[in-house]
Amino acid sequence: MESDEALYARVKRGEMRAFDELYARHAARLFGFLRAQLPSPADAEDVMHEAIMATLESKEVEFDRGSFRTWLYRIARNRVLNRARSMGRGKGALVKMSVEPERPPGADERIAREELLVALESAVRRLPESLSDLYHLRSSGLSYEEMADVIGIPLGTIKSRMNQLVELLRKELLPWTAR
Amino acid sequence: MDCTLIQGHLIGYHFATLADDERAAVEEHLVACGECLRTYLALKSFVDRGSPAEPGPSEAARLRLRAAVEARFRPTPARRVTRWLRRPVPLYQGLAVAALVAVAAVLAPAVAHIVLHDDARSTERVDSARPVAESLTIY
Numbered sequence: 659m660e661s662d663e664a665l666y667a668r669v670k671r672g673e674m675r676a677f678d679e680l681y682a683r684h685a686a687r688l689f690g691f692l693r694a695q696l697p698s699p700a701d702a703e704d705v706m707h708e709a710i711m712a713t714l715e716s717k718e719v720e721f722d723r724g725s726f727r728t729w730l731y732r733i734a735r736n737r738v739l740n741r742a743r744s745m746g747r748g749k750g751a752l753v754k755m756s757v758e759p760e761r762p763p764g765a766d767e768r769i770a771r772e773e774l775l776v777a778l779e780s781a782v783r784r785l786p787e788s789l790s791d792l793y794h795l796r797s798s799g800l801s802y803e804e805m806a807d808v809i810g811i812p813l814g815t816i817k818s819r820m821n822q823l824v825e826l827l828r829k830e831l832l833p834w835t836a837r
Numbered sequence: 838m839d840c841t842l843i844q845g846h847l848i849g850y851h852f853a854t855l856a857d858d859e860r861a862a863v864e865e866h867l868v869a870c871g872e873c874l875r876t877y878l879a880l881k882s883f884v885d886r887g888s889p890a891e892p893g894p895s896e897a898a899r900l901r902l903r904a905a906v907e908a909r910f911r912p913t914p915a916r917r918v919t920r921w922l923r924r925p926v927p928l929y930q931g932l933a934v935a936a937l938v939a940v941a942a943v944l945a946p947a948v949a950h951i952v953l954h955d956d957a958r959s960t961e962r963v964d965s966a967r968p969v970a971e972s973l974t975i976y
Contacts, residue, residue, distance in 0.1 A: 767872055
């Protein structure tokens with residue numbers, strides 16, 4: 659299988675099949691990463707468009723300083739932060755708050771599972787920015803090393819914050835898991 | 838471990854933050870408990886996709902991006918020429934061209950001489966009426 663970096667070089671030579679392959683590999687996850695932090699699917703599509711074009715056009719992208727994926731997520735993350743700054747708000751405020759779900763009164767397995775997911779979605783939206791960043795990058799499939807590269811903090815700090823994140827989510831979901 | 842405890846650990850299991858013994862206990866439980874396994878798969882699907890009901894980017898967005906990339910990076914005649922001039926040439930091709938040039942440089946004067954000399958000779962007139970080698974007549 660051809661590497662992302664080889665496909666990147668081919669796209670820059672105008673080979674559109676290479677673009678189609680690269681898009682198929684990364685677009686869905688990248689869109690999910692953006693959608694979770696932006697108010698609407700249209701906003702996520704706009705930022706995804708900007709991030710992919712910027713990654714292709716940037717003269718700074720060098721693969722000895724990070725893989726294609728880390729560059730893509732680094733640029734996408736910066737675009738989300740820029741959008742939040744231009745709107746004059748913190749990144750957390752970009753996302754609409756969901757309604758706090760009520761504890762299901764003895765629902766059956768499927769309904770209970772759906773309620774658990776709603777509770778998880780709500781808990782994720784309430785995460786502090788430092789942990790929300792980690793959650794979205796990790797759920798996009800990035801390794802701890804890639805996350806450290808994208809955010810620009812030490813690997814040890816990433817691991818420590820991931821433990822904090824998981825513990826926070828576990829406590830938030832306790833009413834839906836302790837039955 | 839019972840289901841309550843296991844389900845509390847599912848996020849940590851998915852994000853690989855559990856200690857080895859906790860991870861092993863979760864895996865052992867998931868093999869045996871269908872309900873917890875279904876819960877884990879639903880959580881995993883939600884986390885990996887971002888939301889239970891969220892589709893991916895639209896086809897229109899894909900086509901718009903593709904068109905932009907194609908317009909930006911489509912090879913123009915100027916880019917094609919530049920790329921051809923900058924292309925890496927295999928060593929054997931370079932050596933072959935260099936050898937041809939060298940042979941041509943060596944042979945060119947000789948070829949030119951032959952061509953010019955032949956031209957000069959072709960303009961000579963043989964006078965058959967003139968006695969041959971008069972100077973050799975021995976008296």
